Amino acid sequence: KKTFAVIGLGRFGFHVAKTLAELGAEVIAIDREEENVRELSDFVTQTYILDAMDEKAMKEAGIANVDVAIVSIGQNVEANLIVVMVLIDLGIKNIIAKAVTPLHGKLLEKIGVTRVVYPERDMAIRVSHSLLMKNVLEEIPLTPKHGIFEINTPKSFVDKSLKELQLRKSFNVNILAIRRGNDLIINPSGEDKIKEDDILLLLGTNDGIIKLTRL
Amino acid sequence: KKTFAVIGLGRFGFHVAKTLAELGAEVIAIDREEENVRELSDFVTQTYILDAMDEKAMKEAGIANVDVAIVSIGQNVEANLIVVMVLIDLGIKNIIAKAVTPLHGKLLEKIGVTRVVYPERDMAIRVSHSLLMKNVLEEIPLTPKHGIFEINTPKSFVDKSLKELQLRKSFNVNILAIRRGNDLIINPSGEDKIKEDDILLLLGTNDGIIKLTRL
Ligand SMILES: Nc1ncnc2c1ncn2[C@@H]1O[C@H](COP(=O)(O)OP(=O)(O)OP(=O)(O)O)[C@@H](O)[C@H]1O
Ligand SMILES: Nc1ncnc2c1ncn2[C@@H]1O[C@H](COP(=O)(O)OP(=O)(O)OP(=O)(O)O)[C@@H](O)[C@H]1O
Incomplete structure (x- = not known):
């Protein structure tokens, strides 16, 4: 069974976590706002309320052991990039990240993200x-x-x-x-x-x- | 030739306006922030910087004459609903609106929106x-x-x-x-x-x- 971490539970992240869990995957859902996490706790394996830019907290949450991590933070591009760096430092090979503009997407590819998605554009x-x-x-x-x-x-x-x-x-x-x-x-x-x-x-x-x- | 009005030029609205214009449709793009409008002015027929909740300003911009209006305001659900009401008052029959939650979507259907889209979920x-x-x-x-x-x-x-x-x-x-x-x-x-x-x-x-x- 594959394990996924979904970081940022806005409209896109929430539905990714929910759909993966419904198809039988193991899902760890993370957001820094309690209200976004609460709604998912009935669907997914594990939820955490933490700031994903905090490498120590992410390590303690066991994020280093997942197969795939999905970063779905959009409004704050800096947080999106820092969280990707934290995941790379934790040794995660397969990272999917949401991009807001084409230049942001190119930056994500350069730092080694496996796949960049543009949900709103598509x-x-x-x-x-x-x-x-x-x-x-x-x-x-x-x-x-x-x-x-x-x-x-x-x-x-x-x-x-x-x-x-x-x-x-x-x-x-x-x-x-x-x-x-x-x-x-x-x-x-x-x-x-x-x-x-x-x-x-x-x-x-x-x-x-x-x-x-x-x- | 069909005429479209796109209201709210965030990630989704911007790409709807741009794609419709590239396929030869007549597009009027509206947002209250100048910077979101500027980028589109090379692609679309007409742009306006205005608050779409202001019925008088929308009338003066000639929005009442379009075939289809697309409302792509997400963070502020109240604005999303008020703008839909303004469009209904202006007599526009074909309205597409973005919804953030299923209940918001049901509300939009009840007030007479032609189609509700959930871009992030899909x-x-x-x-x-x-x-x-x-x-x-x-x-x-x-x-x-x-x-x-x-x-x-x-x-x-x-x-x-x-x-x-x-x-x-x-x-x-x-x-x-x-x-x-x-x-x-x-x-x-x-x-x-x-x-x-x-x-x-x-x-x-x-x-x-x-x-x-x-x-
Ligand atoms: N550093 C962070 N750590 C954990 N969660 C975060 C962090 N920064 C933002 N988030 C969460 O990520 C989620 C999505 O963020 P944001 O609103 O920036 O993106 P968005 O692209 O507008 O989302 P969507 O379009 O999917 O609704 C929010 O629920 C927010 O609380
Ligand atoms: N009353 C209004 N009149 C005109 N434009 C508006 C109004 N309210 C919001 N907007 C514009 O609509 C756009 C999208 O709004 P918002 O950020 O709320 O939605 P969003 O769902 O996060 O967008 P997206 O996911 O498509 O990026 C913004 O560019 C904003 O300036």
């Missing part, structure tokens, strides 16, 4: 795409111009075969799969017809998907 | 999954058993062709694309070889992906 991109691409349910951004999109079938596609629709030629998209209720039709053929309420899984350019979801 | 769930499924970077859940996964190439795959790897037979997964730097190889052929640092896009069962990411 969700902002997804929400913006869903506002412009009316029928987009989910998405994995691949390059600045391409992505995988899960979309509701446009009305004009219903009862047409993939051959008729010529998706690659007209929209520059590849159809990966069709979701029909709980069934999944992987790599559909040209003869397959689209039904009402189908959900389409497409790989294509952002522009192509915007054009397609306007139909 | 990203926390994705990051937690990626920590437990070691090499998974992104995922779109499709059915309870299947999903699309973006994974780091397992070491044992490097310099092998897709034909040799027999992904469908051994792991019950389909390879959709290979990301190599900023290039994307869509529908790779059996002869294509996997390189170090490739990122693989797979469609398969959750079990198959967990087996594969353990390699």
